[in-house]
Amino acid sequence: MKLQAQYNKISIASTIIVLLIAGAGYYFLLQYILKEQLDETLRVEQVEIQDFIQTKHSLPPATTYKDQRIEFKKTDKALQQNFRTLMLYDSDEKENELSRQLDFSVEVNGQYYIVSVTKSQEATEEIIGVILLITLGLIILLSMLLFFANRFLVKRLWKPFQTTLSSIKSFDLNAPSAIKTEKTTIHEFNELNENISMMTERVVKDYLSLKHFIDHASHEMQTPLAVVNSKLDVLIQDPSLNEKNLQDLQVIYDSVDKMSKLSQSLLLLARIENNQFSEKQEVNIHNIAKNIILELDEWISERSLTVNNEINELKANMNPQLANTLITNLIINAIKHSNKQENILLRSDKNILTISNPGTQALDKDRIFDRFWKSEYSDGTGLGLAIAKQICDHYGFLLQYEFSQRTHHFSIIF
């Protein structure tokens, strides 16, 4: 959920709750105060009646004036004075009205009377009604105000943040440009912008030094290897070397070859990790596989293998060089681990490429893509599948291994 929506939800909900509680509180408090006030006027009336009886020794006339009514009723004994609320028929308005009534007893010449003083409560109810309406109106108005304030004001307040965010989103380490920020008076955003700028500068610096490190590592390793290789090439020209010498030299040649292949593979891994293959284009997997099979033709026929390329229209958006390396490594892997006269099958289903070759037992699914992991029959560097995995990870493709029906299946989901 967006921060703004979350904020809207909380603020509007809390406003409504507070206003509802306040409205209810208001309602009861007002009702109480107005009732007290009404009771007070009833009491004033009571005192006036009692005064009248004391001085005149007779009952005042029963009256009905506007919304006030005084009635007398004979009774046997004195009564406790009592306030009550009741519905009374109003002959003027021709309807029942909510009223407040005070009953008390008086004694006139030895006779007890119950005096009922009644006042309409209608006016009070009206006030309360109006207040409720105002409260409700306020709730609606405030919610609307909050909603629009959030929509426009908050949106404007967050604009510097959005600018920074989109700048971060489009940030590319391979073409680093300074993070674009917007000047703002909001302290938090300024702090955020400052720190992001500092962080990206540091990251760019680290990345560059890493890149230089790779270049240097490459240079430092390849040059001594080149020296060894060149010395061997000169050394074997010597006609006085005997068969034993030449066999030893062959071992040295092979080791140097292996070492340079290893360092090149490690550099390739580092370069993929460092995102140094940013160039992307649509590549045709069928054609790539076709060319690789052609290139490896001699090894395929040396082992009397058949390789069937049944890949349909399968395209991937990636670096062509990496696409070639990826498919090559998987095909070479299949060739290397096949026995004579077996069949390697390349097929595709929608966006899935599967390379299958027969085998006797499943390989360790969890470790097969680890660097330097080798099956006991492998004489390679142990990096071929690790490189394939790294390439797939780089583009978010899924590389999977499965063993079923005595066949190894390597699948890429593009």
Added chain:
Amino acid sequence: MKLLIIEDEKELAASIASYLKNENYTCEIASNYKQALDKIETSDYECIALDITLPGGSGMQLLKELKNNKKTDGVIIISAKNSIDDRINGLRLGADDYLVKPFHLSELAARINAIIRRKMYSGNNVIRFNEISIDTLAKEVKVKEDPVELTRKEYELLVYFLSNQRKVISKNALISHLWSQEMGTGESADIIYTHIKNLRKKLSERGCGDYIRSLYGLGYKLTDQ
């Protein structure tokens, strides 16, 4: 013909020079930027083997100097950097080829030969060894005047041998020359052996002398001695 090797690793430069020099070539060595600049300004070379990272400057800068001085020396970059950017930049600045370290000297010799052939004998790209002649433009092989039909790999092998006449070429060098992908030396050696056997057979059928010698499995040599 004069070759210049611009390489700061002195031992590597010495090996290159000792391998390349023969009756046709003399080699000079420059081990830093200033030396190299002096040499390219004062004389002309048929081909320059140029390292990119040099003390005192960059090989790329030297390429620019050559271009500015309208020199036509052939240039092959020998770099430890296997980066496409460098390769493209180098070729754009007028280099003729790009070879990544570590390399085999026979590979360097073959490529330098190819550059010189292109530069010197425009329209007449023929390499010869006794009765064998190869027209590298038409990709035609002849024994005396008889054409020989070769497969692509056999042809590549023969050109490689003729570019490294009377030199022992290691099996490893032949393998990395013929294939960019490597499948393991054991099998590759068998395949190379088969190719060479077929090549010798095809040449001898045309009455060509048997010049390719095997050296205890370590490598091969094209020789008439």
